[in-house]
Amino acid sequence: MxxxxxxxxxxxxxxxxxxxxxxxxxxxxxxxxxxxxxxxxxxxxxxxxxxxxxxxxxxxxxxxxxxxxxxxxxxxxxxxxxxLPDPVDTTTHAAHGYFQPAQFIAGDAYDYFMLSESVFAFYIIDVEGHGAASAMTSFAVHSQLTPKLDGICSRNLHTCNNHADAVIATVNDLNNNFYNPDSKNKYFTMLYGMLDLQAGKLTWCQAGHPALTLYSEGKPIELGCGGFPVGILEEPGFEAAECDIKPGDRVAIYSDGITECYNENKGFFGKDRLIDILLQNRSSEAYQSIATVRDELLAWNAGDEFNDDVTLLLIDYKKPVDQAEWNSVATLSL
Amino acid sequence: MKGVVFNYLAEMVEEGFGLEAWDSILQTTGLSGNYIASETYPDEEILMLVDAAHEKTGIDKKELIRSFGRYLLPSFREQNPQFFEAHTDLRSFLLSVDRMIHIEVRKLHPDAALPEFDYDEESESELTMYYTSPRKLCHLAEGLIDASAEHYNTKYTLDHTECMHDGAERCTLHLKFLD
CATH class of the missing domain: 1.20.5 (Single alpha-helices involved in coiled-coils or other helix-helix interfaces)
Structure with missing residues (x-):
């Protein structure tokens, strides 16, 4: 090759x-x-x-x-x-409440009870925020206002010269107990009042809470004296307000969770709407009026839950108390 | 075209005509002859080599390419026995070329430029294969079919009735199985 x-x-x-x-x-x-x-x-x-x-x-x-x-x-x-108290319906007065926490537990609370044979006391509080921390404050306020004989409410009724001084003293006592600038205590708004069933006189102290509305002779009248919330100042200078109340009159007290409930367009339910619904239903029983407000509010609310705690309290004054009926009143109310 | 085909062509020429013949073919074409099996080379080079082999040996180009097809098949069978073992007869095997074998080849070599086959399955004893490829290596297909028939021990006739070399769009290979 x-x-x-x-x-x-x-x-x-x-x-x-x-x-x-x-x-x-x-x-x-x-x-x-x-x-x-x-x-x-x-x-x-x-x-x-x-x-x-x-x-x-x-x-x-x-x-x-x-x-x-x-x-x-x-x-x-x-x-x-x-x-929360059970509804009350006696010959002299009736009281019903609506309460719906924004979450499981609320910073709102209300109660009513007889302080004497003829004095029906009531309060509504709204602790800032909502949820567990607010609810704990709410529990604490409730325990201090419980109608014990030696409790704040009873003591002030008996030691003060008149109902105006008594409601101021009670709210002042709470302020003294809850005001502490060094702690993280929550403050709260409240409206504490007394209805003298015999004299037909309504006395209350408004501490930063929305004004009460008196429905008398077919007209709603907003009665407010303002005031600072409880626990925010050392000496807030609470004041009392008083007015006559006639048989057939109704008192409405609410928390701002109702008026500030917003719909899908972020529009508030509003005070005027609430007052108007209650006016339209003035002739209904208190529990029926409350049911109407609840239905309107649920229809208005944007979500499944409310954005704030919701409380409404209606008190009807029917007629002056007399001694003969006191026993039945005491049995139903206390 | 893959380098492995060039290497088989070199092997066939060397076995049949000696190293001098392959050397002469490379000298004639001016190609290097350094083909790596897995690399791809221009199709023109295989055609240049076939032309030069035809000049060198005097064997008809078509027959030369047919012979190359016959030569390639045993190597294919050795490397991919599963394609052959899956069938017991020539007809079934030929049907699997486009429908299975080329699919598997493309999985391994996505850049492989394979011819396409269409089929007319007239009867169990007749089959028409339509061959399409820009390389027009229809006679290579004939050689591969012939070696496959030998593998399956099948007698057949093949009529190449239409051819791309004669201007047809595709080649028509009509087979009759005699056994």
Whole structure:
């Protein structure tokens, strides 16, 4: 065989091998880079997986905590509902309330009770914010205003010269107990009043709370004396207001959770709407008027829950009390 | 075309006509002959090599390409026995070329430029294959079919009734199975 032929064949094979080796080297480098990228992706994936696992564990812990808190809040809500008074309907007066917490438990609260044979006391409070912290303050106020013989309300009724001084003294006592500039105590608005069933006189102290509305002779009259909320100033200078009340008159007291309830367009339900609904339903029983307000409010509200606690209290003055009826009044009210 | 095909062509020429013949063909064409199996080379080079082989050996170009097809098949079968073992007869195997084998080849070599086959399945004893490829290597297909028939021990006749080399849009290969 021709040596040149062999030589060219050898050179071809040599060149082919050289090309193949260069190609192999290039492919090996590409493979190594791919391996590094794969390794990097693996590490990222592992980190993502670790983070996902951590979030899952955190989520599980949060769900457990939430379930526990929810269970506790449901119990607290039940206890808070138990503290509210039952409706009262006697020959001399009637009282009904509507109460709907924004969350499980509310910073709003109301109560009413007989302080003497002829004095029907009532209050409504609205602790700033809503939820557990507000509700705890609400519980504390309620425990201090409970109609015990040695409680604040009873003591002031008997030690003060008149009802105006008594309502001021009671709200001042609460302010002294809750004012503390060094603590995180919550402040609250309130309206505390007394209805003298014998004299036909309404006396109240308004501490930053919306004014009460008196429905008398077919007209609504807003009666307010302003005032600072309880627990915000050391000496807020609370004042009392008084007016005569006639048989057939109705008193409405509410929290701003009603008037500031907003619809889908962020429009407030408003005071005028509330006063008007109550006026239109003035001839209805108090519980029927409350049901109408509740239905209108639910229809107005944008979501499934209210944005603030909602409270409405209606008190009807029917006629002056007399001694003969006192026993039945006391039995139903206390 | 993949370098592996060029290498098989070199192997066939060297086996049949000696190293001198392949060397002479490369000298004639001016091509390097350094083909790496996995790399892709211009289709024109295989046609240049076939032309030069025809000049060198005096064998008809069509027959040369047919022979190359016959030569390629055993290597294909050795590397991909599963494609052959999946069938017991030639007709079934030929139907699987476009419907299965080329699909699998494209998975491994996405850049592979494979011919396309359409079929007319007239009867169990007759089959028409329509070949389309810009390379117009229909005679390579004939060689591959012939070697496949040998593998399945099948006697057949093939009429190449229409051909892309004669201006047809596609080649028509009409087969009759005699067994």
């Amino acid at each position: 021709d040596a040149d032929v062999l030589n060219r064949a050898y050179e071809r094979e040599k060149a082919r091998r050289k090309k193949a080796e260069a190609l192999l080297e290039e492919k090996s480098r590409e493979l190594y880079l791919s391996y590094e990228k794969l390794q990097e992706s693996h590490e990222q994936l592992q980190q993502t997986l670790d983070e996902h696992n951590r979030q899952t564990e955190e989520m599980t812990r949060l769900v457990t905590t939430y379930t526990t808190v929810k269970d506790d809040l449901e119990i607290a809500a039940s206890l808070q509902a138990d503290l």
